[in-house]
Amino acid sequence: MENQNEESVFTQPERLLGSLTHEPQPSSSYQLTQKRNRLDSPPHQSLVPPQSPKRSKNGNPSSPSFPSIFPEEIIAEVLSCLPVESLLRFRCVSRSWKSLITDPFFVKKHLKKTQNDPKFTKKRVLINTGGTRNRNQIQISIKSCSLKAIYEDPIVNSTEIEYPSKNASRFDWIVGSCNGLICIAVRQDTVFLLNPTLRVFRRLPELGFKKRRGCYTVYGFGFDASVDDYKVVRVFCYQRKGFEDGYDSIVRVYSLKTNFWRRIQDFPFGVPCDEAGKYVDGSLNWAVFRRQEMGFSWIIVSLDLAQETYKEVLQPSYGDGAGERTLGILDGCLCVLCCYGRMYADVWVMREFGKRESWTKVVTVPFMPDHSSELFSTPLFVSESGEILLHFGVKLIMYNPKEKIFRIPVIHDDAISYIDQAEIYEESLVSPTVNNQH
Numbered sequence: 001m002e003n004q005n006e007e008s009v010f011t012q013p014e015r016l017l018g019s020l021t022h023e024p025q026p027s028s029s030y031q032l033t034q035k036r037n038r039l040d041s042p043p044h045q046s047l048v049p050p051q052s053p054k055r056s057k058n059g060n061p062s063s064p065s066f067p068s069i070f071p072e073e074i075i076a077e078v079l080s081c082l083p084v085e086s087l088l089r090f091r092c093v094s095r096s097w098k099s100l101i102t103d104p105f106f107v108k109k110h111l112k113k114t115q116n117d118p119k120f121t122k123k124r125v126l127i128n129t130g131g132t133r134n135r136n137q138i139q140i141s142i143k144s145c146s147l148k149a150i151y152e153d154p155i156v157n158s159t160e161i162e163y164p165s166k167n168a169s170r171f172d173w174i175v176g177s178c179n180g181l182i183c184i185a186v187r188q189d190t191v192f193l194l195n196p197t198l199r200v201f202r203r204l205p206e207l208g209f210k211k212r213r214g215c216y217t218v219y220g221f222g223f224d225a226s227v228d229d230y231k232v233v234r235v236f237c238y239q240r241k242g243f244e245d246g247y248d249s250i251v252r253v254y255s256l257k258t259n260f261w262r263r264i265q266d267f268p269f270g271v272p273c274d275e276a277g278k279y280v281d282g283s284l285n286w287a288v289f290r291r292q293e294m295g296f297s298w299i300i301v302s303l304d305l306a307q308e309t310y311k312e313v314l315q316p317s318y319g320d321g322a323g324e325r326t327l328g329i330l331d332g333c334l335c336v337l338c339c340y341g342r343m344y345a346d347v348w349v350m351r352e353f354g355k356r357e358s359w360t361k362v363v364t365v366p367f368m369p370d371h372s373s374e375l376f377s378t379p380l381f382v383s384e385s386g387e388i389l390l391h392f393g394v395k396l397i398m399y400n401p402k403e404k405i406f407r408i409p410v411i412h413d414d415a416i417s418y419i420d421q422a423e424i425y426e427e428s429l430v431s432p433t434v435n436n437q438h
C-alpha cells in the first residue's frame with residue numbers, strides 16, 4: 001500500500017496572483033527613466049514629480065523629510081497599526097521603508113497587533129460558496145468579506161479569492177488559516193498556501209494521489225514555533241481489505257522551510273472524520289470516530305507539531321441528551337458545538353489547551369424557528385458584546401444571547417446560493433514564499 005500511494009515530489013515554481021510581485025524590484029522602469037532624464041537634462045532642472053522625494057543641493061534625491069525627523073522606532077510603531085494594503089503602497093516611499101516593512105521583526109509586530117485588535121478591523125471571513133450564474137451551471141468559488149462589516153453593516157460586500165485552480169469544484173476545500181496564511185486543497189490531491197491580501201501563493205509538491213472510491217484525505221495546517229516553520233499534515237485514509245468498515249491511514253507532514261513531505265507515525269486512534277484539523281497552540285486537532293464493541297465513539301485527537309506525537313483530548317461533561325458534535329476554533333481556543341436534538345446547541349471552549357477542567361460553556365443557542373431540519377455546524381467568532389457568529393446549514397447566522405434574537409448577514413452577491421465552509425483569518429504580511437518571518 002505504501003508503494004501504491006507514494007507521492008511523486010516536484011517543486012512548482014513560486015508564482016504570484018494578479019499584478020503584484022514578490023517584492024518591488026530596486027530598478028523599476030520609473031527609476032530607470034528618472035536616471036536617463038537626469039543624465040540628458042540640464043543640471044539644475046528638476047524632473048522629480050511633486051510626490052517624489054525632494055532633491056538635495058548636489059542633485060541627488062533625498063529621503064522624505066519625516067523619516068529623518070522621527071526615530072525609526074516611532075515610524076515602525078505607526079506603520080504597524082496600518083492595514084496591509086496601505087503598507088504595500090508605502091514600500092515604495094523609500095528604500096528604508098521597504099526594508100522596514102519587509103523585515104521579519106516588523107512582520108511579526110504587525111501580526112501581533114492585528115491579532116490583539118479588539119475592534120477586529122483586519123479580520124475577515126473566508127467562505128466556500130456555491131451558486132448559479134445560469135440555469136444549468138453551478139459556480140463554485142471562495143470569497144472573503146470583512147468580519148467587522150458582518151457585525152455592523154446591513155449589506156456586506158465580498159471579494160473573490162484568487163487561487164490557481166482551472167475550474168473550482170465542490171472538492172476544493174479550505175483546510176485552515178494561520179497568521180494570515182490560508183491552506184486550500186484542490187480535489188484532495190493538490191495543496192496551496194496563499195496570502196490573499198498579498199496575493200501571493202505557493203504550490204506544494206505533488207502528492208501523487210487522486211480521489212478515488214473507498215479512500216479519502218484530510219489535512220491540517222499550523223505553525224510549529226519550536227522551529228519557526230509552517231506545516232501541513234496530510235492523513236490519507238484507505239479501507240483495509242477483509243475488514244468491514246475498517247480504515248488505516250498514512251500520515252505525512254510538509255515543512256515550508258524544506259518544501260518537502262515526509263512520513264510520520266500513522267494515526268493511532270481510528271481515522272479522522274472528513275474534516276480538516278483545527279490548529280490550536282502548536283497542535284492540530286481532529287474529530288475522530290473510534291470503533292468500539294458497541295459501535296463508535298466521538299473523540300478528539302491532537303497531533304503536536306513539534307514532537308509529532310498524538311494524544312486524546314478529554315472532553316467536557318455534556319450532560320443528558322447530547323447528540324451531534326462539531327469541532328471548531330473560537331478566539332484561538334479549541335471549541336465544541338454540541339447539539340441536543342433540534343432544540344438547542346451548547347458551545348464549549350477549552351480556555352487552556354490540554355486541561356480538561358478549563359472547558360467552559362460560553363453560550364446556549366436555540367434552534368431557529370422554521371429551520372429545524374438544519375444543524376449548526378461551526379461557531380466562528382464572538383464579539384465583546386457576546387453576539388456569536390455561526391455557520392448554520394448553508395448560511396451564516398448571528399445570535400445575540402442577551403436579546404435572544406437571530407439575524408442573518410446579507411452578503412451582496414447574487415451568485416451565492418449556499419455556503420459550504422466558513423473560516424476566520426486575519427490580514428498579514430506573512431508570505432508563503434519567504435521563510436523566517438514569524
